[in-house]
Amino acid sequence: MTPSFVSRPSFAARHAGVLRRLPWLVLAVLALFPLLAPLFGVEYYVGFMRRVMIVAIAAASLNFILGYGGMAALGHAGFIGVGAYTVVALVEAGVASAWLAWGCALVGGGVFAALIGAVSLRTRGVYFIMITLAFAQMLYYLAVSLRTYGGDDGYGLYTPLTLGAGFDTAHPQLFYWVVLALAALVFAVFSRVAHARYGHALRGIRDNETRMVALGYPVYRLKLAGFVAAGAVAGLAGGLLASHNAFVSPGLMHWTQSALLLVMVMLGGAGRRWGAALGVALWLTLEEALKMYTDYWHWPLGLLLLLIVFHAQQGLAGLFGSRAQADVGGQGADVAGEVDGAAQERAGSAEA
Amino acid sequence: MSLFVADGLVKRFGGLLATDHVSLTVEAGEIHALIGPNGAGKSTLVNLISGLLPADAGRVLLDGTDLSTLAPHQRARAGLGRCFQITSVFRNDSVRDNLLLAVQAQAGSSFRCLRRRDSERELMARALELAAQLGLTAVLERPAGTLPHGVQKQLDVALALASRPRLLLLDEPMAGMGPEDSLQMLGLIERLRGDTAILLIEHDMDAVFQLADRISVLVYGRVLTSGDAAHVKAHPEVQAVYLGTEAA
Numbered sequence: 001m002t003p004s005f006v007s008r009p010s011f012a013a014r015h016a017g018v019l020r021r022l023p024w025l026v027l028a029v030l031a032l033f034p035l036l037a038p039l040f041g042v043e044y045y046v047g048f049m050r051r052v053m054i055v056a057i058a059a060a061s062l063n064f065i066l067g068y069g070g071m072a073a074l075g076h077a078g079f080i081g082v083g084a085y086t087v088v089a090l091v092e093a094g095v096a097s098a099w100l101a102w103g104c105a106l107v108g109g110g111v112f113a114a115l116i117g118a119v120s121l122r123t124r125g126v127y128f129i130m131i132t133l134a135f136a137q138m139l140y141y142l143a144v145s146l147r148t149y150g151g152d153d154g155y156g157l158y159t160p161l162t163l164g165a166g167f168d169t170a171h172p173q174l175f176y177w178v179v180l181a182l183a184a185l186v187f188a189v190f191s192r193v194a195h196a197r198y199g200h201a202l203r204g205i206r207d208n209e210t211r212m213v214a215l216g217y218p219v220y221r222l223k224l225a226g227f228v229a230a231g232a233v234a235g236l237a238g239g240l241l242a243s244h245n246a247f248v249s250p251g252l253m254h255w256t257q258s259a260l261l262l263v264m265v266m267l268g269g270a271g272r273r274w275g276a277a278l279g280v281a282l283w284l285t286l287e288e289a290l291k292m293y294t295d296y297w298h299w300p301l302g303l304l305l306l307l308i309v310f311h312a313q314q315g316l317a318g319l320f321g322s323r324a325q326a327d328v329g330g331q332g333a334d335v336a337g338e339v340d341g342a343a344q345e346r347a348g349s350a351e352a
Numbered sequence: 353m354s355l356f357v358a359d360g361l362v363k364r365f366g367g368l369l370a371t372d373h374v375s376l377t378v379e380a381g382e383i384h385a386l387i388g389p390n391g392a393g394k395s396t397l398v399n400l401i402s403g404l405l406p407a408d409a410g411r412v413l414l415d416g417t418d419l420s421t422l423a424p425h426q427r428a429r430a431g432l433g434r435c436f437q438i439t440s441v442f443r444n445d446s447v448r449d450n451l452l453l454a455v456q457a458q459a460g461s462s463f464r465c466l467r468r469r470d471s472e473r474e475l476m477a478r479a480l481e482l483a484a485q486l487g488l489t490a491v492l493e494r495p496a497g498t499l500p501h502g503v504q505k506q507l508d509v510a511l512a513l514a515s516r517p518r519l520l521l522l523d524e525p526m527a528g529m530g531p532e533d534s535l536q537m538l539g540l541i542e543r544l545r546g547d548t549a550i551l552l553i554e555h556d557m558d559a560v561f562q563l564a565d566r567i568s569v570l571v572y573g574r575v576l577t578s579g580d581a582a583h584v585k586a587h588p589e590v591q592a593v594y595l596g597t598e599a600a
Contacts, residue, residue, distance in 0.1 A: 193465045200469050201462040204442060204453050211440045214402065215457040216428035216515060225463060 034173040059276035061233035067271030070206030075136030079231040081253025083238025098161035102239040109235015117227035143250035154249025269315025361410035372573040388570035433517025443497030451479035454514035502533030
């Protein structure tokens with residue numbers, strides 16, 4: 001009977017060493033990419049990768065509240081929009097420093113998240129989804145009505161922002177590296193927080209909110225703190241996106257953008273450390289690739305989504321994640337294995 | 353003054369008066385049992401006391417402090433621990449993580465974001481202490497959801513005890529248990545006597561008569577009578593509405 005207890009080591013267990021080094025390897029490859037791209041004639045993809053990383057920052061912030069905190073917010077693009085329009089407003093007011101503009105985008109996202117979260121977090125479930133959606137749509141229509149910033153037509157940022165030491169955001173490699181550094185920082189911080197007291201408390205709320213209340217946790221304040229942090233990081237992503245596109249329009253915060261962000265997080269694996277990055281990378285890469293072959297690139301992506309929903313509910317990261325990586329969540333298989341083992345043990349002892 | 357006082361608690365659900373001016377006290381170190389037929393409003397009362405339901409009228413005092421205006425989590429911090437009728441643990445987490453989470457709630461701020469929680473020695477020590485106290489040491493690494501019902505219930509009690517509550521609210525701790533598990537839970541509650549005052553809601557009459565220093569009988573949201581086991585057993589109305597129907 002013993003063999004049934006020694007379950008086959010998971011993919012993650014068998015390749016623990018490689019998986020631990022993988023993020024550093026990916027970071028190194030990403031860092032070298034702008035230098036190597038010209039050698040292979042793929043400079044265009046430096047810009048593409050920059051966009052992937054910016055969206056990954058936004059997705060990571062959504063993953064933080066959705067995957068760890070269980071808050072299914074359908075208005076996250078609203079905070080991206082706040083960040084982007086903060087940059088627009090500052091440029092219009094004559095600010096030239098990228099750092100100042102992005103810093104304000106971060107703060108702006110956080111402030112709006114505090115206001116919206118303070119109201120929204122008094123609701124749960126479907127109501128929470130609807131109310132966050134409603135707030136984001138209000139922001140969308142606010143942007144549409146802002147004539148000063150182009151209204152419906154959007155606003156072009158014709159002058160690049162300065163990065164200091166004579167460089168600016170028009171510098172293709174430098175801006176890329178700045179985004180890479182910020183993305184790495186965001187992922188590192190979220191990962192760190194996930195294992196600290198706060199992260200454990202947040203997952204506790206996701207799994208059993210009533211129990212957390214009875215244990216004495218200030219659930220509302222804990223959730224609001226996470227919501228504000230996520231809104232701030234989404235605001236930063238919005239600011240970066242404004243510089244990346246050199247253009248901002250209300251479309252950025254349309255509710256379909258919020259939904260898309262949700263889809264990418266689910267695709268990668270909600271509540272997984274690398275879920276957001278994987279989801280965004282896969283989705284945007286497929287979109288880019290499919291667009292080369294067909295105008296109808298939406299439906300293969302739809303099929304992919306169906307596949308994930310039916311066969312890999314833990315998302316991509318769940319396909320080869322371990323418990324350690326997963327930070328809880330993907331234990332279903334382990335649990336089933338254990339119950340199985342116990343049942344077999346009972347059967348065995350009955351025979352004896 | 354009593355350790356715990358519930359004073360004139362009222363709760364209406366539409367036209368239904370679920371809790372009708374209920375007053376009861378729990379002395380320090382006492383096990384006070386609350387019995388009553390189904391639908392008497394026992395769980396409602398527990399929720400009013402712990403604050404999960406807002407009361408329409410009445411006060412809740414612990415050690416002379418009025419908790420009535422406090423949110424449920426603040427009442428928990430003030431010393432009200434509770435268990436749930438339907439076992440409420442973190443099913444996907446290991447027993448150890450369950451205990452750590454419960455311990456963390458009362459040990460400083462949970463807004464700490466940088467230090468790894470699992471490297472905090474004091475938390476770990478307290479969690480292991482709790483595990484030992486409740487006989488959970490052998491299952492520390494098991495996901496809570498895979499444990500037998502009786503053990504999950506023990507964990508539920510452990511979570512409530514993590515904060516060293518002044519008053520522990522036990523909502524039918526033996527519900528759905530076999531005789532063996534019930535006996536174990538009985539022993540556990542007996543061991544807790546003196547550590548904390550307990551308000552015990554329970555259907556199992558044998559357990560109640562064995563454990564309780566005092567028993568209150570709740571019928572249609574009202575306290576019918578209050579007293580020791582002999583008094584309650586002898587009370588004619590109790591026999592009619594509760595023991596009588598049980599026996600029939």
